[in-house]
Amino acid sequence: MDIKHSLKQRIVIVFALMSALVAGTFAVGIFVTVHIVEKRLTAISLGSDLRRMLSQDNISDWRHRPEKEELFYFEGGQGDLALSDDLIDLQPGYHELERGKKSYYVIVQRVDDRRYVLLRDQRKFAKRERILFGVVLIGFILSILLAILLGRLLASRVMAPVIRLAGQVRHRDQILEVAPRLAEDYAKDEVGELALSFDQTLGRLRAALQREKLFTSDVSHELRTPLMVLASSCELLLDHPGLDSRSRTQVSRVSRATLGMRQLVETFLLLARTEVQATQPACQQSLSQVADELLEVWRQPIEEKGLQLIYVPCPSATGRYNPTLLQSVMGNLLRNAWHYTDTGFIRLTLTEHGFMVEDSGIGIPLEKQQAMFQPFVRGDEQRGEGLGLGLSLVQRICDNQRWTVSLTTREPHGCCFTVGL
Structure with a gap:
């Protein structure tokens, strides 16, 4: 789905995405670096501690106590110092070992055909990693929020000339x-x-x-x-x-x-x-004045065609309008009714805020009614007179004056044009 955003929104989104990419890259880099450095430093530290212990005179004095973070074992040791089954197969070097619910860093060294193993509890390091993760995550979120804020400020400054230009052009x-x-x-x-x-x-x-x-x-x-x-x-x-x-x-x-x-x-x-x-024109006319003038013009041609002209006035219609435009709208609708009606009647009905022109003519098909107000569209192409511009002129005048015009079908045949002023 194509989601449309304003140019300002696009700038903010791009700025936020760019900041998220940079901050995310730095965050991942920090985690990877810390993990590698921590592993390397832990191996060095364990090796150093193991060498220090081996340098003591009697390593048999080592005792495992619960508060100790390091555990020491050696091959041939007795009791707590004996190598357990999970330590026997470890090769010399640095390892990570799971013991039950605890995790350990392990360093194995062989001295004089005897293996020595030193374990260090990972909980302190895991706690530091969680703290680091929280700090980096908070920094990442703050960087995104700051990027959005700065993006909005910068976008406003960047878009200000464009918005000003758009207002001037408009x-x-x-x-x-x-x-x-x-x-x-x-x-x-x-x-x-x-x-x-x-x-x-x-x-x-x-x-x-x-x-x-x-x-x-x-x-x-x-x-x-x-x-x-x-x-x-x-x-x-x-x-x-x-x-x-x-x-x-x-x-x-x-x-x-x-x-x-x-x-x-x-x-x-x-x-x-x-x-x-x-x-507004200096001289305005009421709806009834315009209707009287047009009926005086159209009564004779309508009656000469054998049609009945029905006029329904409205004494409560007190509005005054541009006479030229109102005469053009009403006159075109009367001409249209006269042209497409062969038998029956033409009725002009005034209302408080508009008028209706009805006829018993050939009518307009429902599928063609929407297009009747377009230029060069005619109701019956077989009739020789007219270019199909009358109703388009009516629509243009109504749009210009903020009037409304609509077309409905009369039963059993004919049309009804309703104009709201």
């Missing part, structure tokens, strides 16, 4: 033209190189945003005028008494398309501005 003011360069605050090291790379990337981003601002201003200027001309021309044609019914229908269709295009232009221009989420 701050939205860095995309502004007046934002200072990041690399000037850092040394010419790896962090400074990273800051320089961010400066270059942010510079390209600022240039792209500037081009987008120029583009949106050009679009605003260039498209509004011809759309206004189209709308005015349609109004004049519709007022002309000599226009036949077929031509009037076509002109009405052009007028509705022009109105929809103007609304789309306004919506896209508004979404393109970075200040959309931070500011």
Whole structure:
């Protein structure tokens, strides 16, 4: 399993592991060295004691007493000094021997065809080894804890420039033209190189945003005028008494398309501005005001298609919203219902904090509902009109304004779009 840690945690872990490896190596080295040295010194000490005893005039005076740490035996000895069965086969030199529950160091020497054996109790040495083991273990644990503490302190100091740089890059003011360069605050090291790379990337981003601002201003200027001309021309044609019914229908269709295009232009221009989420338009409208304006536009095409338009108002809906964005969301949902409904009804229901658009159309399969809010996805590919951008625009506006939109299936057929404001 891949466990993800922050860079600071990784530094602390590596520092602790490195310290554990070094301290563990030293601890093992201490144990091995002490064991080897102890064995060597014990052999020398036992040999020296045995030679000292052999130099005495009468070694038969040796008596084994319980408090003695050393036991002496020799070949031909009598009583307590006689070689026992476990000592007879020992060769000259240094040995370690287990006797019952006790352990001994043993030195065997042959002098004048007679073997002499000296035993030393290991308990004192074992006690010293346990004490040494405890000291080394405590030192090992303390070294790990100290390594973790020092690792955290060092990691904090090492990561401080990176954390600072991350905060500066994350701050939205860095995309502004007046934002200072990041690399000037850092040394010419790896962090400074990273800051320089961010400066270059942010510079390209600022240039792209500037081009987008120029583009949106050009679009605003260039498209509004011809759309206004189209709308005015349609109004004049519709007022002309000599226009036949077929031509009037076509002109009405052009007028509705022009109105929809103007609304789309306004919506896209508004979404393109970075200040959309931070500011509110000076003129806001209630949910019922937006619904009344859109019903006035869509009532005729809906009824001309033979559909029933049902409107359920909500007097308690008192919230006020961005009219351009709200009209775009509600208008796209009404257009979508009108496009995919051939018989039955379209119902617009206002609630205290949102609205619902229901229809008795062909519906959307359950497996396709999640993808309907993606660009260029259409409910019925056989229908010629539309590019599949309406619902994706609805989703983008809702995300921008922190609204919610959901799609459910009506029984026996049809759709229900619910928008929470």
